[in-house]
Amino acid sequence: MKFMFRLAVLLAAVSIYGQEPVKLTRAEQETFLREAKIEKMRSARKGITDSQQATLFDGKLRHDASVQSIDIAKSEFKTDKGTELNFKDSFKFNIAAYRLDKLMDLNLMPVYIERKIAGKTSSVGWWVDDVIGDEADRKKKNMTPPDVDAFNEQMYCVRVLVQLTANVDANQGNLLTDKNWNLWIIDFTRAFRLTRTLPNPKDLVKIDRKFLKALRELNEPRLAEALRPYVTNDEIKSLLKRRDLIVQHFDADMAAKGEAAVLCNLPTR
Numbered sequence: 001m002k003f004m005f006r007l008a009v010l011l012a013a014v015s016i017y018g019q020e021p022v023k024l025t026r027a028e029q030e031t032f033l034r035e036a037k038i039e040k041m042r043s044a045r046k047g048i049t050d051s052q053q054a055t056l057f058d059g060k061l062r063h064d065a066s067v068q069s070i071d072i073a074k075s076e077f078k079t080d081k082g083t084e085l086n087f088k089d090s091f092k093f094n095i096a097a098y099r100l101d102k103l104m105d106l107n108l109m110p111v112y113i114e115r116k117i118a119g120k121t122s123s124v125g126w127w128v129d130d131v132i133g134d135e136a137d138r139k140k141k142n143m144t145p146p147d148v149d150a151f152n153e154q155m156y157c158v159r160v161l162v163q164l165t166a167n168v169d170a171n172q173g174n175l176l177t178d179k180n181w182n183l184w185i186i187d188f189t190r191a192f193r194l195t196r197t198l199p200n201p202k203d204l205v206k207i208d209r210k211f212l213k214a215l216r217e218l219n220e221p222r223l224a225e226a227l228r229p230y231v232t233n234d235e236i237k238s239l240l241k242r243r244d245l246i247v248q249h250f251d252a253d254m255a256a257k258g259e260a261a262v263l264c265n266l267p268t269r
């Protein structure tokens with residue numbers, strides 16, 4: 001009897017230990033980030049703003065989150081890339097970018113929600129599981145993806161999202177690769193610029209077929225409904241101008257080189 005009991009305990013332990021981490025849907029991740037208790041907070045490595053890594057627990061699941069509460073606006077600001085007019089650095093843009101990613105069903109960004117933490121309204125982002133490195137690590141360690149084309153296609157789509165949102169801080173530290181070679185882009189606090197031109201049109205190489213369709217379907221009312229109050233009307237109008245340029249670019253490219261040279265199909269995550 002005692003032996004049978006021990007065996008049952010052992011089997012249960014092995015099955016729990018051998019399990020993959022629980023996979024929550026994005027809606028479940030949003031609820032978790034909104035409601036789970038914050039167990040601890042510490043500074044996130046490498047960051048330039050005061051971003052924090054928190055550990056949350058809801059009684060069943062323990063998971064980390066990225067917490068940013070920065071929210072500044074300056075008419076002029078000196079960055080390492082030169083002086084920027086109408087400079088903003090805001091947690092609100094993490095939430096807006098995630099909502100845009102969700103609206104277009106891209107899954108290139110982790111979930112971000114708004115929550116008040118230690119008295120400060122903040123963005124709280126799902127900590128990406130099993131990160132094997134950011135782009136700087138990957139290049140330094142010469143880590144080659146098993147399927148180079150599939151990885152590059154994710155990178156092209158991430159770059160389209162960066163141009164669309166005019167994210168001027170899309171550096172290598174904000175591009176994370178997980179163990180399944182999914183690429184994730186984080187940290188949009190310096191996005192949604194008012195520029196009506198593309199920050200770097202050379203970054204437009206290829207685009208996922210569904211992503212291009214979703215771009216064509218964006219309009220002011222849909223964006224306002226999804227992204228407000230995290231962006232202004234002017235920020236939405238500028239995004240739509242950049243959308244027009246992106247769509248024009250890919251349409252012209254397809255007319256010149258054919259669809260196969262321009263469109264790709266990202267696998268669903």
Ligand SMILES: Nc1ncnc2c1ncn2[C@@H]1O[C@H](COP(=O)(O)OP(=O)(O)O)[C@@H](O)[C@H]1O
Pocket residue numbers: 044045046047048049050051065066068110125126127128129131134173174176186187189
């Ligand atoms: N959601 C996340 N998942 C995994 N790692 C993250 C996440 N958010 C932040 N990090 C890590 O913390 C670092 C700093 O966070 P980030 O959001 O980029 O803020 P900062 O504005 O300080 O650059 C990132 O470069 C990354 O290594």
Ligand SMILES: [Mg+2]
Pocket residue numbers: 047048173174187
């Ligand atoms: Mg960063």
